Amino acid sequence: MDAGDGSHKKSKSRRITTEASTHKTRPLKRICDSNSKVKGVLVMSTHEIPVVVIKKEPHPNADTLSIVRVFGWQCVVKSSEWEDGQLAAYVPPDYVVPETPQFEFLRDKTGKFKGRITVKKFRGEWSQGLLVRAPDDSVDGDNVMEQLGITRYQPPVVISGEDQVEGPCLWGHIYNVETFLNYPSVFQPGEWVVITEKLHGENMRAVFNEDEFFVGSHRTWKRRGDERGAMWKAALDSPWLEVFCRNHPGCVVYGERYGWVQSLRYGAIKNQSWFRVFDVFDSFAFKWWDFCDVATNFTDDERVPLLYKGEFSREILESQVTGLTTVPGATGMREGVVIRSWIEQEISGLGRKVLKRVSDKFLEKDSE
Secondary structure (H helix, E strand, C coil): CCCCCCCCCCCCCCECCCCHHHCCCCCCCCCCCHHHEECCEEECCCCCCEEEECCEEEECCEEEEEEEEECCEEEEEEHHHCCCCCEEEEECCCEECCCCHHHHHHECCCCCECCECCEEEECCEEEECEEEECCCCCCCCEECHHHHCCEECCCCCCCCCCCEECCCCCCEEECCCEEHHHCCCCCCCCCEEEEEEECCCEEEEEEEECCEEEEEECCCEECCCCCCCHHHHHHHCCHHHHHHHHHCCCEEEEEEEEECCCCCCCCCCCCCEEEEEEEEEECCCCEECCHHHHHHHCCCCCECCEEEEEECCHHHHHHHHCCECCCCCCCCECCEEEEEECCCCEECCCEECEEEEECHHHHHHHCC
16 A cells, blocks of 8 residues: 655654564553543543554565554555565554645545545455554654544434433443454453444433433433434333333443444434444443343343354454344344453453454445
């Protein structure tokens, strides 16, 4: 993949440690410390553009191409454009680069600038993301996201039209999950895990507290009674959700509103959407539920589809990533999967052992 010149004015960047040159897994970093707490909210994932050291491997099907591995990702590059030991900035899929001279090569023949980074196959090998020249004054492990003006891609969502309201007085989470390919060695072979289908929709949550039922999105809570309210409609179309919340006050139910929401429609007609649970956080006990408890308290039709339960291997995980959705009555491809421990676990620096693996085929098609 082509690269730009990488010359940019130095700005303050956060130092992270990487070992991409030796193909080791990404070191764990603390992301839920006291600096992450803002107004009673824990931010659960980070966004970074790390500087890494180039180490080329031969492409099995092309003499002029090479493969560079970054954590669990791989990029296909022109062999003549990189030398081992050079510094590069790695841009993962679903980040957006600015329309600047460094990224001018992303403009197509029609003149359209395609700044959203995605995945693509080159001679039979997936290229996941983009490698560009690192800024001149950067070093291995720097985070140059702000310096390069790169942002996280935010997919368009069908607007629900609901007004925001003040939420419950509870400790909550802005729910995000790190990608497996950044942490490919967190789960060990033989470890007991659960793999569920990752639905392509919109994060939604619900909780009952102080005699009131609340429904909200990723970051806000929504006003009840608004006929335009897609989230409240999805909640009220799932009466079991309020029943559960009333029986478990203080337990925040996290799930996905899916259907007529994003590019995968799951057989929905216009403005139709549904809700499925994928996690529960007990705000009073300040702990996440084990997935076995989630599975016990919600039926197959109420929670995200369970694809696999058993001993972990990388081969089993990859076999579940790509395929058709398993939502009953729906058609179309699978966005990807989420893998987690059957019994809730945490690792110092990372937090919960919950990671996502998005399908390369989905990323390629979604960016078209």
